[in-house]
Amino acid sequence: MNKPLISVQNLHTSFFTDSGEVCAVNGVSFDLDHGEILGIVGESGSGKSVTAYSIMQILASTGKIVDGSIYYKGEDITKWKEKQMRDFRGKCCSIIFQDPMTSLNPVFTIGNQLTEAIKLHTDKKGKEAKARAAELLELVGINEPERRLKQYPYELSGGMRQRVMIAMALACEPDILIADEPTTALDVTIQAQILELIQKLQKELGMAVILVTHDLGVIASMCDNIIVMYGGRICERGTAHEIFYNPKHEYTKGLLRSIPNVTRMKEKLIPILGTPINMLNLPKGCSFCARCDNAMKICLTEKPEEISINENHKASCWINVRDAMINEGGNADE
């Protein structure tokens, strides 16, 4: 492939709060290609949402990108003015959130909000915009679109509201759809409908999707590539196959061990002990060190380098560096 659609490089995002600087994202880099579904998993508070919001530049007022660049088709959008960013958010990149109720306005009808979005982001007007609204509702699998357009958000079920949000996000025909925990608030059977819908739209419209979730099951069925985050950093990345069957970072290994496994139901779960890290006071070395059973001396003091496990897989854990050295650059590092 040629240039990636999005290239995030060494992103640092912080919140400046009364109790100090919260370093939510600390040097995150990744590429997103056209038509790719990229999954971001990780512990609560590990910086998944902040990474996504940094791309859109929709951070809380205390939040700021303090370092790094985000390239969209080769242009650094962190240097763009707010007006350009508005266009970017309107035409190139859309986001859907966990709770659709917070992003829909309760006092306007679905039709009203949807046509407004269409008028704002495309050159369709009046009747044309309205027809497009109905078409979009149909696209996301809502029956009787004409009737639904006249309804208010509270009259719809949670699954239907999430569909409306997706319709809204598609109004501008974006290249990139960011979905931040899009199904966490929904039941499994409704979740399956929404995931199926995202997959279908991604194929039909050729969008790239960034799927943020803490649910490894959702990631396993949806994503080509996966990023695992811990403490504001990427601790491991690779294809779904590599991450699930050949995890190399101690956090990823622990995470996979701690969930019930279909094939080993009656075995005891092995939890990750300890508590999540304090983002106000980041450790000097590896952020997972305090909870890691196999931590070494160096893990306390030095941040692990990211090394290639193979061409589809990278991890930032000193154990891999050590193993690579033991193998004298054999199979681990080429």
Next chain:
Amino acid sequence: MSDILLEVNDLKQYFPIRTGFFQKTPLKAVDGVSFTIGKGETLGLVGESGCGKTTVGRSILRLYEPTAGQVIFDGEEVTKNNINSMRKKMQMVFQDPYSSLDPRMTVEDIIGEPLDVHKLYSNKKERREKILELMNYVGLNSEHATRYAHEFSGGQRQRIGIARALAVDPQFIVCDEPVSALDVSIQAQVINMFEELQEKLGVAYLFIAHDLLVVHHISKRIAVMYLGKIVELADSDELNNNPLHPYTQSLLSAVPIPDPDIARSRQRIVLEGDVPSPLKMPTGCPFRTRCQYATEQCAQECPTLTDRGGGHMSACFNK
């Protein structure tokens, strides 16, 4: 027979909902539910949001006065009159560890409350010892006794809630989504603790959760609810390997499996539409509006839960 700890017979819980100026319609949150739980056993309860799981738990503990039906605990019917003494044997752990504990109370006060209510100690020293023992049981550090609930993480708060439930030495605990609000890495700690407590103390659980993998892991048997009714009940491995009811089949096929090969190779049965409102319950089988096997009979009559062999119960005419 003597192994049965809890017996629920045709439990109904209707809530009167105002639907017009002069009109009230009963919302049938639980509509004729029956099951048993053995001593030291875990029964899992799953189903979509609003299907009545929490209401079942609350009605058993008489946090609601049931509309109809019977709850028999250890051979004795639970009634309005004996519920206070029954609460020494039956407890509940709530879903949300953030809102179910008063943040301004210390851990000691929270765990001590049921001890005070049921006067389970003779002096201050004994009270304190009991509290420390309970904290130890659930893996909380004794130094934490004087700290406030808001100073703890979600997993720790859930432990506090469990210690409180254990304070009266119950034989049965309703666990209402006890791990749903916790981070994946913390969930396993709490699930293990439930299992260890059961091994040590022989407590029985009604374990409500929407994560079917977790329920499968912890339960001996599983009941599946849909719109206020149990549609299938079976041994957990049997239910997972051989689901009979069309709803259970689609539910299981929709569970996201954290294994890419399995996740991508299996066939999802994606249900059309949403769960109907419990105020506008369909006639006949509650699932028929979304069921691919529905026939004329399903619209006329409601299938009852019947044994399909080996205690595998299902409520469907066609499957």
